Amino acid sequence: MKSALFLTLPLWMAATPLWAQDCHLPVRDENDQAHYGCRRANDLQVPVAVAALTDADILVVGTLSEPRSDLAYPVTRIDIADHPGARLETALQQAAGLQQFRRSDARTANPTSQGITMRGLGGNASSRVLLVLDDVPQADPFGGWVSWPGYDALNLARITVRRGAGQVTSGAGALGGVVELDSLQYRDLLSGRLAYGSRESVDAKASILRNLGAGSISLSGSYARGDGFVPVVKGQRGAVDRPAPYEQAGLALRAVAPVSDNTELQANMRVFTDDRDRGFDFSDSQNSGVDASLRLVNRTAGGWQWSALAYVQIREFANRFGAIAAGRNSVALTLDQYSVPSTGLGARVEVRPPLSDKAELRLGGDWRRTSGQTNENFFFTGLIPGRSRRAGGQSDVFGLFAEGSYAPVDSLTLTLGGRADRWKITNGFRKEVNIGGTVRSDDVFADRSGWEGTGRGSFALFLNDEVKLRGAAYAGWRLPTLNELYRPFRVGADATAANELLAPEKVRGLEIGADVEAGAVTVRATAFANRLKNAIANVGLGVGPGNFPGVGFVAAGGVYRQRQNLDAINSKGLEFEADYRQGPFTMSARYAYVDAKVDASGPSTLLDGLRPAQVPRHFGSVGVAYDAAAFRADVDIRYVGGQFEDDINSRNLDDALTFDAGLSYRVFDNLRLELRGENLLDRQVEAAVGSDGVVERATPRTIWAGISVGF
Template structure:
C-alpha cells in the first residue's frame, strides 16, 4: 500500500523536524519529492519509496523474500549491480551497509519518521560521495506526545506489529519504538517449474529504536540516536538462508540561531554482521548441495560531519563543511563441500576512507531567481586489502595482499531556479558526482543459483556527469513536476560474464554446468537519459496521484566486456508508472494504488528477459472508537505474477503474490 506524496513541506510544528538546519535555498533547483508519513506510521519504508518516480531496487522482490545483498537502490537507470547509487540518509547519517552498499530495509520499520525527501540527480555537494542518482533523506519525528501501536495478521500466517512512545520532556523529547514481522512465506519458484527442493520462504525481522533530544542552550540541542535490528530470511530451498543484524548509534549537535551563525556537528558508528549460505540445485530440482557458507561478514562504518552557515544577508546563503567516512570489513567463508564438510576456506576484506571538504553558495538577487554553485573535493584511500584461501587442515592455496590505493575525486553542481510566478518554476542544472567501490565489490564473491560472480580488487571509482531541466507547477491543491535528464556514468561497475560452467573459476571455485561465471568490472560507461513526471491533486477528502519515469539506458563497453556494448544494463526497466486514489474522512479511509514496471533483463547480455508487471494494492480503515481503528489492506490484489529473477536454467522466481492483512491501530 502506497503513501501520498506531500505537495509542500510539512508545516505542523508538532511534526516537522525542527532539530535540523533549515532546508537550503538550493533545494529550489532540485526535482524534489516529499513523502508524508505522518498519517501512516505502520507502512514499510520500501513501500513508501515507491511514490518516487523511477526509484528502484536491484530486484523487484521486497525485504521479506529478496536476498539482502540485492537490495541497493538507484534512480535514473544507473544500475549495473546491486550496490546503491542513491545515498540514503537518516538524520544526516549514511545508511548503506558499510561492507556491501545494500540497504537493510527491515531495520527502518521501527523508526518514527516525520518525512521522507527524495532529491534526484548527482552533484549534491553537501551530501558527499555516493549520490550518483540522488539522495533519500529520512527525518526523525520529535517534539510530539505520541503513544501508538499497530498489529496486523496476514496471509501465510504473517504478523506485522509496531509500537512506539514519544514524550516531550521540557524543551526536549525522548522516544522508544519497536517493530516485529514474521511470516511462513510463499514458494518463490513459479508453478510448473518447482521440484522437490522447493518450499515456502519464511522470514522473521525485528527492530528497536531509541532517540533522545536535549537542549544545550537556547539555540542548540543535542540529539542521540541508537537503533538495532535483526533480519532472518530464506530463499525457499535448503542452504539459502541469510542472517543480518546491526547496531547504529549517532550524536548530533545542531545550532539554529536565526540571526547568526548556524552549524551542525555529527558523529556516528555502524556495526553489522551478515551470514549467507548458497546451494546448487541439481537438474530437475530434486536435490540441493551446499556450495558456499559465508558464515560471517562483519563490518563497521565510522563517520563525522560538520557544517556551518555564516549570516550573509537575505540574498546570499553559504554552506561550508567537511565530512569523513571509514568502512572496514571482511568475508569469512567455507566452500568446496563434500556433503556438509567444507574442503576450503577463504577470508577477504579491507578498509576504505574518504575525507572531503565542501562549499555551496546560493544567490537570490530577487524573489524570482536563485543561482547555486558548489563543489565537494574528496581524498579517498583503499587500504589493507587481502584475500587468503586455504585447504582446511592443510596447505595455503593463496595468500594475497593488495597494494594500497588513493586518489582525489570531486562532486560539483551548478543550478538555476526561475520563478515565473507564484505557481510556476523553471529549473536546470549541470552536475558531476562519484562513488567509491564497496568492500563487497572489491573483495567478496557471491552466487545466485548456479551463477557465480567474483570480486575485483582493482575496481576504480564510478564517475557521473549529467544535465537536467524541469518545470514545476504548484498551487494549494495541485502539483505538477516534470524533469528531463541525461547522464553518463563512467567506469560503471557491472557483473560481466566471462565463462560458462562446469569448471573451476578464479575467485569463486566450482561453477556447475550451465552456470555463468562473472566478474565485477568497470565498464566504459552507462549512458542514461529520460523523463520523470509527477502529478498530485487534493480536493477535500480526496487525493489523486500519478507518476511516470521513462529511462533509456545503454552500456558502452570494450575489451573483455565488448559483448555488452549497446545493450541495456541488467535489471533496468524502461518504464515505471503508478497511480493512486485516496479518500480520507474522519471515520473512514480508503486508498487504491496501481503500479506498473516495464520488462527488464536479468543478465548483462540481455538473454533472459523478465516480463512487465501490473499490480494493484488497496487499503481500508474505519475508526471504531476515538483512539481505535480497524484496518484491512491487500497487496497485489489480483495475484499477478511479478517476475523477480530468472536463472541460467530458465527457472523463474516471483515477487510477493496476493497478500491480505487485517489489523487494528491505536494512537493516543
C-alpha cells in the same frame, strides 16, 4: 530469532496511525513559532521538522532549515501518513523511477540485492542513490546495500527524494540522487499497530514518546514474521522448493535535549535483526546491526548556524548458497559465508554564516570509514567444507564542501557548489587455505588512493507564483564497496567473482525541468541525460562446468562472472509527477521513462549497445485516497516494464502490473480497524530467472487485517 518477538511485546499494548492533515507542513513566523499551513515551492520559510499529526503536541527538532539550493532540485516529498502500514521500501515506490536492484521486497529478497538506484544507472546491488537518516549515511558499510527491515521501527517525519548527482553537502556516492529520512519527535503519545496477514504473517509496530522537561525521548519497536510463499513459479517447482519464511525485528531510541536557547543535542540508537530464507535448503541469510549517533544543531535566527555529527555502524551478516540439481530434486551446499562483519565510522560538520536575505553559504566537511571482511567455507563434500577463504579491507573518504546560493532578483536563485574528496583503499587481502592443510594463496593487495570531485551548478526561475523553471549541470562519483572489491557470491548455478582493482565510478549529467503549483494541483517534470564512466557491473566471462578464479567450481549451465568497470552507461529519460489534494481526496500519478545503454570494449565488448541488467524502460503508478475523519480508503496501481536479468540481455523479465488497496475505520477516538491488500489481483511479478530458465516471483496476493489504538 523468535526471541525477537519479546523485544516488542511491551510496546504492543498501544497503537495509532499517523492521520494526515490537508496541509501539514509547519511554517515558522518572524517569532520562530511553528504554524500549520500550505507552503508554496518558492516559500523559503521552510520547516525544520514535519509531522502528519492532528492530535499530538509537536516538538520541532531536526536539521538546519532547508537551503535555497533545494529550489533547483527535482524533489519528491513522500508523506508517511499517505501510506499507513507500508514498509519504507514500499513508500519509496512513490518516487518515479526509484528502484531496487531486484523486484522482491525485504521479506524474500537476498539482502545483498537491495541497493537502490535511479535514472537507469544499472550495475549491481550496491546503491547508486545515497540514503541518509538524520544526516547519517545508511548504506551497509561492507556491501552498499540497504537493510530495509532496520527502518520499520523508526518514527519518520518525512521522506525527501532529491534526484541527480552533484549534491555536494550530502557526501560522496550520490550518483542518482539522495533519499533523506528525517526522524519525528512529538510529545506524550503511545502508539502502534498490529496486523495479521496471509501465510501466518504478523506485522507490528509500537512507540512510546514522552516530553521530558524541555527535551523529549522516544522508544519504538517493530516485529514482522511470516511463513512465506514458494518463490519459484508453479510448473517449475521441484522437491527442493518450499515456502520462504522471514523474521525481522528492531528497536529505536531517540533523545533530544536543549543545550541552549538555540542549540539541541540529539542522540539516536537503533538495533535490528533480519532472518530470511529464499525457499530451499542452504539459502538462508542472517543480518543484524547496531547504529548510534550524536548530533548538535544550532539554529540561531539571523546569526551563525551550525551542526556537528558523529556516528558508528556495526553490522554482522551471514549467508549460504546451494546449487540445485537439474529437475530441482536435490540441492548441495556450495558456499557458506558464515561471518561478514563490518563497521562504519563517520563525522560531519556544517557551518552557515549569516549573510543577506539574498545569499546563503554552506561550508563543511565529512569523513567516512568502512572496514570489514568475509569469512567463508566452500568446496563442500556433503556438509564438510574442503577450503576456507578470508578477504577484506578498509576504505576512507575525507571531503570538504562549499555551496553558495544567490538571488539577484526575487524570482531567480542561482546555486554553485563543489566538494573535493580524498579516498583511500587500504589493508586489502585475500587468503585461501585447504582446511586442515596447505595455504592455497595468500594475497596482500597494494594500497590505493586518489582525489575525486563533485560539483553542481543550478538555477531556479519563477515565471510567476505558479510556475518554476529549473536546471542543473552536475558531476559525482562513488567508491567501490568492500563487497565489490573482495566478496564473491552465487545465485543458483551462476557465480560472480570480486575484483580488488575496481576503479571509482564517475557520473556527469544535465537536467532541465519545470514545476507547476496551481491551487490543489502540483505537477513536476524533468528531462535528464547522464553518462556514468567506469560503471561497475557483473560481466560474464565463461560458462560451466569448470573451475574459475575467485569462485571455484561452476556447474554445467552456470555462468562465471566478475565485477568489472565498463567504459560507461549512457542514460537519458523523463520523470513526471502530478498530485491533486482537495479536502479529503488525494490523487497522484507517477511516470519515468529511461533509455539506458552500455558503452563497452575489451573483455566486455559483447555488452556494447545493450541495456544494463535490471533496468526497465518504463515505471508508472497511480494512487487515489479518501481520508475523512473516521474513514480512509486508498488504491495504488503500479506498473514496471520488462527488463533483463543478465548483462547480455538473454534472460527477460516480463513487465508487471500490481494493484494494492486499503480500508480503515475509526471505531472510537483511540481505536481504528484496518484492512489492506498487496497485489490483490495476484499478478505474477517476475523477480529473477536463472540460467536454467527457472523463474522466481515477488510477493503474491497478501491480505492484512489490523487494529491500531492510541493514547
